[in-house]
Amino acid sequence: MQMLLDIGQIFLVTFSMALVMPIFWIVLFLVFLQYRRQAATEEKLYGRVIYPLHRQMLTSLGLGALGGFSASVALIFLGLSLEQIGLYFIWPVALLLLLIHPRYLCFSYAGGIVAAAVLLVRYIVAPLFPAVAGISVFESLLRIHIPALLVLIGLLHLIEALLIYVGGHWGSSPIYLKQDSGKVIGAYTLQRFWPLPLVALLVSIVPQAEIIGVSMPEWWPILQSTLQPGEGQSLQYMVIPVAAGLGYADMALTTSPRERSLFSAKWLALYSLILLVIAVSSEYISLLVLPGVIFAPLGHELLILYGKKREEAEKPCYQSDDKGVQILMVLPKTAAENAGLRTNDLITRVNAEAVSDSRDMLQRIEDSYFMVLLKGYRAGEPFSLVLKKHYQESGENIESMQNKLRQSNSYFMLHRGASLGLIPVPSPDSPVYLEVKKPDPKGRLKRLAERISKPFKKQH
Numbered sequence: 001m002q003m004l005l006d007i008g009q010i011f012l013v014t015f016s017m018a019l020v021m022p023i024f025w026i027v028l029f030l031v032f033l034q035y036r037r038q039a040a041t042e043e044k045l046y047g048r049v050i051y052p053l054h055r056q057m058l059t060s061l062g063l064g065a066l067g068g069f070s071a072s073v074a075l076i077f078l079g080l081s082l083e084q085i086g087l088y089f090i091w092p093v094a095l096l097l098l099l100i101h102p103r104y105l106c107f108s109y110a111g112g113i114v115a116a117a118v119l120l121v122r123y124i125v126a127p128l129f130p131a132v133a134g135i136s137v138f139e140s141l142l143r144i145h146i147p148a149l150l151v152l153i154g155l156l157h158l159i160e161a162l163l164i165y166v167g168g169h170w171g172s173s174p175i176y177l178k179q180d181s182g183k184v185i186g187a188y189t190l191q192r193f194w195p196l197p198l199v200a201l202l203v204s205i206v207p208q209a210e211i212i213g214v215s216m217p218e219w220w221p222i223l224q225s226t227l228q229p230g231e232g233q234s235l236q237y238m239v240i241p242v243a244a245g246l247g248y249a250d251m252a253l254t255t256s257p258r259e260r261s262l263f264s265a266k267w268l269a270l271y272s273l274i275l276l277v278i279a280v281s282s283e284y285i286s287l288l289v290l291p292g293v294i295f296a297p298l299g300h301e302l303l304i305l306y307g308k309k310r311e312e313a314e315k316p317c318y319q320s321d322d323k324g325v326q327i328l329m330v331l332p333k334t335a336a337e338n339a340g341l342r343t344n345d346l347i348t349r350v351n352a353e354a355v356s357d358s359r360d361m362l363q364r365i366e367d368s369y370f371m372v373l374l375k376g377y378r379a380g381e382p383f384s385l386v387l388k389k390h391y392q393e394s395g396e397n398i399e400s401m402q403n404k405l406r407q408s409n410s411y412f413m414l415h416r417g418a419s420l421g422l423i424p425v426p427s428p429d430s431p432v433y434l435e436v437k438k439p440d441p442k443g444r445l446k447r448l449a450e451r452i453s454k455p456f457k458k459q460h
Helices: 002-018 022-046 053-078 087-100 107-128 130-134 136-142 146-167 257-282 286-313 335-339 358-367 398-404 409-419 441-459
Strands: 173-178 184-207 233-252 325-330 346-350 371-378 381-388 422-424
Touching (some): 002 053, 002 184, 022 053, 022 233, 053 146, 053 233, 087 136, 107 130, 107 136, 107 146, 107 286, 146 184, 146 257, 184 257, 233 257, 257 286, 335 381, 346 358, 358 409, 358 422, 409 422
Antiparallel strands (some): 173 184, 184 233, 325 346, 325 422, 346 371
């Protein structure tokens, strides 16, 4: 019992240190940049930020801390140490993959590449060129324990699946999306990012006489270190604070944001559990190492492709039809919510006049006086309500907004509707929309090279 208390005290102190480390604040800043970009998109489309940045950051920080705590307990329980999992190799590879496309910023891809490099050096390069084993980089690479690395990938994705299950739909942002066919439909972007404070192990070889700290049980660690102590020596484990980050990016076209996040969480958890089983089994059955290395990136990629194909095969939920105008989202604490309007309501009439599309509906509301009578259907049942026009402007009066958006009436009307808390599904030919760009690795690398070389060209 005393051993558990001692371990718990050391763990809690180290975990609290992870929260104030510079690397953790760097991850936190990167999370902030992602949410700021989302807020900028919302402000451009609707003239206001739907989800305040401070709320986004607080929820991500809270869930990230819980996820990091859970992951740290598992890392300590399994006995995974930093030199085993190759974390210092994974981060640079992950950042390089980010240059290709943001969705490749994932431990499954970076970890799979690092694991493949370990196999390449261990079984091909080192036997052919024995001298490379003495080079520090290759020496550190060879110390990576592939089963431990695979366990780390599976564990972090399992934590990610749990975070997606709990809050993957939080802060889902409505957008107008232009499809390949040219038709504009409504959709929700799901973007969540979690900074993870972590407690990890660092192992070193020391003389047995210098061993200090808490004595661990004989069965620990479950995954043995690749370091081999000599005679009169032993392994000394230390706990140190580190940091990581997890992210979830998805799009809901045919389901609600909650249903989409549950789908993603379920399949990601299944992928994680399969990888964990392969990883732990490969500790005892070496033939499973190669399948595990292949499955880590390939299984994750197949999971993404399956989800995308499934989403494209179904009929979009948020598109215009001839029955009326569907409400894509009702913003909280607005005139629309106070009137009793709800997301997915179908508006058929504004002040007894039939409406054909979102632009027609918003224009009729704009031309109305203080009170607007809305009629439509909710879950198949007819309803009517009175909308009291109380605009929530974003620091600008109507005249300045009209001047600013004079050449874009569609943006102006959308901003006015959002200020009432009302975001309808778009018209099929809406001039306001976003497009999903296909990955362009060469273009990204070219633009990066131009940015780097620009200062030198100016000096020349």
